[in-house]
Amino acid sequence: MSYVVLARKYRPKNFDQIVGQEHVSKTLKNAISENRVAHAYLFSGPRGVGKTTTARILAKSLNCKQGPTHDPCGHCPNCVEIAAGTSVDVQEIDGASNRGIDEIRALRDNVKFAPASSKYKIYIIDEAHQITDAAFNALLKTLEEPPEHVVFILATTESQKIPLTILSRCQRYRFRLLSSKEIMDSLQRLVEAESFRIEPAALQTITTSAGGSLRDALSMLDQAVSFVSGEVKLGDMQSLLGFLPKEIIYSTIDALSKNDSAKLLSIIKEISEQGYSLLQYARDLREHLRYLMILSLNSSVLEVTPDELKELEKRKTIFSVPWLIRSGHMLSRALDELRWSEQPRLVLELHMLRLAQPFESVKELIERIESLEKNVSAGGYSVSEPAPEEKYEAAAPAPSAGSEPKPSQPPARATQSAAPSDIARMWQDIVRELKAERPRIGNMLDGSLAKSITGNNFIIGAVSNFQQDGIKNNQAVIEDAVEKKAGRRLGLQIQIVSVKPQETVVEEEVIVEDEAVEAPIKEVFQVEADLTDTKGELPKGINKVLNKFPGKVVKKSSEKPA
Known part of the structure; x- marks a missing residue:
């Protein structure tokens, strides 16, 4: 018998074996038990999370000789044929290659025939979003009122491309990405069953790289076992998946913390000469900075190995959260440009040099400005040339009257x-x-x-x-x-330190003598012009005073009040 890959060998055979989709399994089991089976279903969600597998299990549950039952036996002819993909009453259609109106018309003509040996005739249409609009329109009436013996199951990764007229005729089930813990637990059970030897850190790398897809994780594990004849180690997985050594990422983080542009250029040169992917370098760096951001905000959701956590803890306080957010955006833009650039190394160098530039968030700048204003107002801030290195000696207390002088001691x-x-x-x-x-x-x-x-x-x-x-x-x-x-x-x-700011106002004094009033009227206004240099013309501020108060100018002075 030919070799069967792990993803097919360990495909779930009933609802209880489906990982991470309990909300779907429970609803379908209850619907079967209570005889509330719908005529059309739509399974949507990311790749490798169990949509097609769930559709097959639903088909077995409906057509099992002991059914309909939520727990198919798996041994009757109908269950065996459905599992093998040879059942004439359960047809799996690839929506990408059977997307035209002619194929849908043929399907519509066949649904009127009764099933050959089962209770239901079931059509599983995978990648349903690939079907054309004209083909969907041809399917509308059949999908709305199919024969009693027909059940449609549509599976798609892009439900937003399905017409609303189709969505309204189906029961929709959304499949979610699996958590790292769910994938890790599944891989550990499989490793024990197959007697594989693999380091926990290597298994964690597979879990993280899978991105929530159990099928991707099983494919990577299958590849890793074939890559290494003995125990699979972390270095083997990094080499197999194209990851860079962690030391390169740590050196980059240290160089960024010191704004060391020269070191960053040396690291990029080393990566290029050793044949590593610049794209992968940017991805790994962005992922590491993401870990630092999560560690600073909410460490409980961080999923890394203990060794990685130690390295992250060392660098936790180097960067501020605004800087980490900014660096994530910049590296994402760098990745977009690297994919299409004729000179990817130049693009990466420019982005890394920009990251190395000093950065202050808006909040930090506001805080610094406010602190400077408070110190200037309090008179406690001065800018002067750096003083030479001095010793900071204690002020010796003055000797009291009648006391004997003590021997001199070195100042503390x-x-x-x-x-x-x-x-x-x-x-x-x-x-x-x-x-x-x-x-x-x-x-x-x-x-x-x-x-x-x-x-x-x-x-x-x-x-x-x-x-x-x-x-x-x-x-x-x-x-x-x-x-x-x-x-x-x-x-x-x-x-x-709470410092109350004090307003400092520079004022000019203008005296206006009213001819009709014995006592002069005295007002103080803040003016920018020098009254002694008007060349016979009064500033606009003085003219406004004269317009408001009758009188005449008897003195022009630029002296500022003490």
């Missing part, structure tokens, strides 16, 4: 009694160095304040909740930088 660095100016300068140096070494973290600290050092705690003032969360997420890196400057380990304490 960044202690509890350190001067506020020294602490502030130390924090500015730390932020400046982080900007050079870790730009994302350094830029995030813009506007933060060093409040004080108490014991082993370094109290930092954050100007927003966003900045506070950013400091907490990168606390270990910041504490390392503080230890490098302060000479000892200090724990960070973050406090929200």
Whole structure:
């Protein structure tokens, strides 16, 4: 007997064996048990999820010698013929090759004949969306009022292409993609039954690559077993499916975190020289960035191997969620362009270099602008040239009267009694160095304040909740930088600093003397023009004052009030 592939060998034989489509199986079983079988069904859903298999099981249930029953025996002549595809009363029609009006007319002429040896004459039309509109129109009347012995089952992956007049005449069942757990459980049972040797990580790779299609997963497993004579390992699956080594993806992530454009170009050159697919590289990178995004938002829905999870945890806080969303869109556009470009390497290089450029989301920019405004208003922000490296010495307390002088000791660095100016300068140096070494973290600290050092705690003032969360997420890196400057380990304490902005208005004073009033009228207006340089002409602002208040100008001055 010739070899039978796993997808056919382990095809479900009854409703209970169908994986992941319980909502369909339960409804059909109840309909058969209660004798409520419809004359037309439409099974829609992605490829490889059980549409045609369910149609065959429904046909066996209706035509079984012990039926109609929701649990066909599988041994009677009718069940055996339907399973083998040789039953004259169950016809499977390929809608792609029998799509014309002539084929549908022939079908319409045949439905009036009674079944040969079964209770029902069943027509399974696969890929029904391929049938032409004229052919569908010819089928309308028959589909609406078929003979009592006829059942139509239409299967399609694109139900939106089926005319509404056909949809309204059918009971519709939507098949869903299978979850990774359902596919993994099915593969593990099959591996045990066949005594295959395969690493769990390799099995997880098959599950992830299947994309919710059990048939695709079985085909890949069949191919993997043929590819390796012994145990199937993770490397074998990656080589078979064309995946890149994980180290290349990890190196790319690290280069993106440092905005290292030169390293990214070297990685792309290495990929091209080693013969890897640039398309697959972009897909793998997008998938890895997707994992980082899901890990940051909701780790409970992440489906990866334990080893991959460890690597993801290491890089969890490197990128912000807005950056990850942006990178996903950019890589999707890159994939579209790579498929049709004459120079795919150039397209990929351009997109990767764009990814390496510094990125600030709108929310981050607003937060930074607000923090800068608060610091400018409070007078606590200044821009100056970088100061040379200094030691931040504690301010020595003044000796009290009558006390004996103590022997001089080396000054302590960044202690509890350190001067506020020294602490502030130390924090500015730390932020400046982080900007050079870790730009994302350094830029995030813009506007933060060093409040004080108490014991082993370094109290930092954050100007927003966003900045506070950013400091907490990168606390270990910041504490390392503080230890490098302060000479000892200090724990960070973050406090929200609330600064009330103060308005600064530059005003010009204009005095208007009213001839009819004894006391002069004095008003203050903000004007941009210099009153001393009018060349005999008054600015528009002064003319408006004169139009509103009677009087004349007795003094022109550009001096600003103290």
